[in-house]
Amino acid sequence: MSDLFHVSAAPHNRSTVTTKGIMRDVMIALLPAGLFGIFNFGIHALMVMAVTVLACVLTEYFFCRMMKKPSTVGDYSAVVTGILLAFNVPASLPLWMAALGGIFAILIVKMLFGGIGQNFMNPALAARAFLLISFPVRMTDFAVGKVTQTADYIQKGSVAIDGISGATPLAALKAGEAVDLLKMFIGQTGGTIGETSAIAILIGAAYLVVRKVISLRIPLAYIITVAVFVMIFGGQGFDTTYMLAHVLGGGLLLGAFFMATDYVTSPITASGQIIFGICCGLLTGLFRLLSGTAEGVSYAIIFCNLLVPLIDKATRQRSFGKERVVSEK
Amino acid sequence: MGRLTFPGGIHTYDGKELSMDKPTVVLLPKGDLVFPLSQHIGAPAKVVVAKGDQVLVGQKLGEATGFVSAHIISSVSGTVKEIGKRLTVQGNLVESVVVENDNEYRTIDGFGDDRDVGKLTKEEIRNFVKEAGIVGLGGAGFPTHVKLSPKDDSKIDYVIVNGAECEPYLTSDYRMMLEEPEKIVGGLKIILKLFEQAKGIIAIEDNKPAAIQKLRELTAGEPGIEVVALKTKYPQGGERQLVYATTGRKLNSKKLPADVGCVVDNVDTVISIYMAVAKSTPLIRRIITVSGDAVKVPQNYNVAIGTCYGELLEAAGGFVDRPEKMISGGPMMGVAMYNTSVPVTKVSSAFLGILKDKAAVEEAPCIRCGKCIRVCPLQLMPFELAALSNRNAEEEFIRRDGMECCGCGCCSYICPAKRSLSQSIMQARASVLAKKKKA
Known part of the structure; x- marks a missing residue:
């Protein structure tokens, strides 16, 4: 720096919160579910996560280079997308498919629409739909068992999951079977790598709420609506087991706390959320009930x-001291 | 009664511990004094002295032109050395009167005389305030006699003394509340004489318990005056936030506090009113907080208006290390300075030296986190207004209430992408106002 004093318009004060810090918090919050996924599904789950993260980060890095723009991988958002994508695929997914998903998420859904902050859809979920x-x-x-012999796995370098390719709790529920x-x-x-453990997801979610990264508006509205909906239309009456199975099952908790709360692709006003x-x-x-x-x-x-x-348009907030909401053109 | 707080706002490191426990020190000017003719909102004053004239303490150097304007008054005695353009804190050149100090402090006749406030008419009180050149000392610099002259005196039911002092580092109002509380109560009583229907409220943030206690003790026997403790949050001292916190009434940018039955004055303005009316002393001094991590001895100074900022810094022992940024005023709404050879004016409140400029950050793309919306005390959508400003969409900017922005800076402060939201919005606002003025 030169000897000159800095001159800029007020304010001269900035908080320590950064995009990178927020993404780091999300990564920390995803840790319990990730660890449980590895515990539950074995080492291949870790491989899938590594591949999706790597695919996401490299895609973003090379895209920025090709477009001669400063690289944005430093904000960790691609890492978060990679982890979330892995959480939404089965542990048995071939690694090349996982990589393809990562490339799709970042290249098609995120970067082609302008990069961070511009994507109109959650990249990880869009990639899941694509896959x-x-x-x-x-x-x-959806394999339930673990990869039994890690050595065997490393040798062959392919998927060798020992266990039953079992049905998910929701599928069982739909088939009228009992759930635990x-x-x-x-x-x-x-289930998919990151969705099965409610407790792990809730621990991560609690961390995000405490750190004020997310508010409970979207997750609570989401989960309560699902619970009420299946109570009314599920045909099981007020069966709490059935209701709880719907709340705990599938990707609801993961989706409600980690995906629906994605800043870029959720409404910005409190009522909109x-x-x-x-x-x-x-x-x-x-x-869930009809498809x-x-x-x-x-x-x-x-x-x-x-x-x-x-939703954003419809829920514009009224500015302080103004009588009417200014309508959109 | 209001809720003692307001929607939105931020909590930030306040740095007040650096200077809050030290008594105010009187600092006599050494060099020439510079009096810019525009230190207030409204028309600049007109020079009424000539080069070579002898002037006294309390003598008018510039006379108000029109109703919304204020006199400029000499804080020293001496000789008018020059009349010409001088650099001010804002970085522009303003027509100013330069007075060479003779260090004798000879005053005009009647200066400092006691007046029997009880015998004064409303007309006289307003006139004394106007003659004293008093403007809002909270930072805006709106001429006080205008504020004290609403259309209908009987419609005013609250006179609010603003002792929030929500800007980080600033402690000058706090020191005044501890050191000259009688003058605050005296000044408030004078204002209440103008508005018989009104109740007096002294509003102080609850991070200043000593000031609250002191003023509560002093007003214990005054049924018409209440001291309220506000929740500490920036920008609690903003006029619209303060009126809402104390009375529950909402103001937008097109309304004045008088429109909702309120008159709001900063504590130091109230002291100045007391001095002008009861003690025949015009506004010639300012209490300035000299602080920041780069300043050797943070301190509050009582200085003559017109004194050079450099003298403040010298009195505070200079810098411990070269600061990246120097600010006149607080870190949220103050002005960055590149030169200390500028004069203290009526609206100066602080001189800060900051070692590490927190605002020197790279902007990243908006991630729509919505934090700016939640901290905006005016419930605007800063990210959207800033984007409109950046593409010069002024019509849309106005339609989405961009002109309501008060420039408090909360949005820029909180933004994780470090976007200059408030700066962009203020820029569009200034551009719209400039066009309106032209038309």
Whole structure:
């Protein structure tokens, strides 16, 4: 620096909160669910996570280089996208598919629309939808067991999961079978890498709330709506086990706390966030009860992502001391 | 009664411990004194002295032109050395009167004489305030006699004394509340004489318990005056926030406090009113907080208006190390300085030396976290207004209430992407105002 004094317009005071710090907090919050995923599904879950993160970060890095723009990987948002994508795929997914998902998330959904802050849809969920359409069989192959022999795995370098390719709790529920709520709460069930353990997700979510990274508006509105919806339309009456199975099962908790709260793709006003949560809940309930599949969270969220501009427009807040809301053109 | 707080706002390191426990020190000027003719909102004053004239303490150097304007009064006795353009804190050149101090402090006739306030008419009180050149000392510099002259005196039901002092580092108002509380109560009583229907409220943030206690003791026997403790949060001292916190009434930018039955004056303004009316002493001094981590001995000084900032710094022992930034005023709404050879004016409140400039940060893209919306005390959508400003969409900016912005800086402070939101919004605001003025 030169000997000159800094001169700039007020304020001369800035908080220590940064985009990078927020993303770091999200990464920390994802840690319990990630660790449980590795514990539950074995080393291949870790490999999938590593591949998606690497694919996301490298895609963003090379895209920035090709476009001759300063690299934005330093804000860690690509890392978060990578982790979330891995959390939304089965542990048995071939690594090249995981990599493809990561590239799709960053290149198509994020960077082509202008990079961080500009994507209109949650990149991780959009990539999950892309993978689900492209590889429906591998994407719904939910193994319950662990990779039994790590050595064997390393040798072959391929998927060798020993265990039953079991149904997820929600699929069981849909088929009219019984579910074990305690196992669902702890996470010893089939499903994608990061979605099975309610307790691990809740620990991470609590951290985000305490750190004021997220508010409870979207997650609570979302979860309560789903609970009420399945109570009313589930055909099971006021069966709390059934209701709780819907809350704990599938990607609802992961989606409600970590995906629907994504800043870029959720409404910015407080009232808009509640409306958004309710919309996600209604769609999730609808998909779960009426569609062919047992799941519904990711489609519900990415569909509601598209409603965000509309919700934002409708929920503009009234400025202090003004009589009427200024209407949009 | 209000809620003692307001929506939005921020909590930040306040740095007040550096200077709050030290008594105010009187600092006599050494060099020439410079009196810019525009130290207030409204028309600049007109020079009424000529080069070579002898002037006395309390003598008018510039006379108010029109109703919304204020006199400029000499704080020393001596010779008018020059009349010409001088650099001010804002960085622009302003027509100023330069007075060479003879260090004798000879005063005009009647200066400092006691007056029997009880015998004064409303007309006389307002006139004394006007003659004393008093403007809002909270920072805006709006001529006080205008504030004290609403359309209908009987419609005013609250006179609010602003002792919030929410800007970080600033402790000058706090020191005055501890050192000259009788003058605050006396000044408030004078204002209440103008508005018989009104109740007096002295509003202080609850991080200043000593000041609250002192003023409560002093006003214990006054049924018409209440001391209220406000929740500590920036910008609690903002006029619209303060009126809402104390009375629950809401103001927008097009309204004045008088429109909702309130008159708001800063504590030091109230002291100045007391001095002008009861003690025949015009506004010729300022209490300035000299502070910041770069300043050797943080301290409050009682200085003559017109004194050079450099003399303040010298009195405070200079810098411990070269600061990256020097600020006149607080870190939230103050002005960055590049030169200390500028005069203290009526609206100067502090001189800060900051070692590490927190505002020297790179902007990153907006991630729509919504923090700016939640801290905006006026419930605007800063990220959106800043974007409109950046693309010069002024019509849309106005439609979305961009002109309501008070420039408190909370949005820029909180932004994790370090975007200059408040700066962009203020720029569009200034541009719109300038065009309006032209039209």
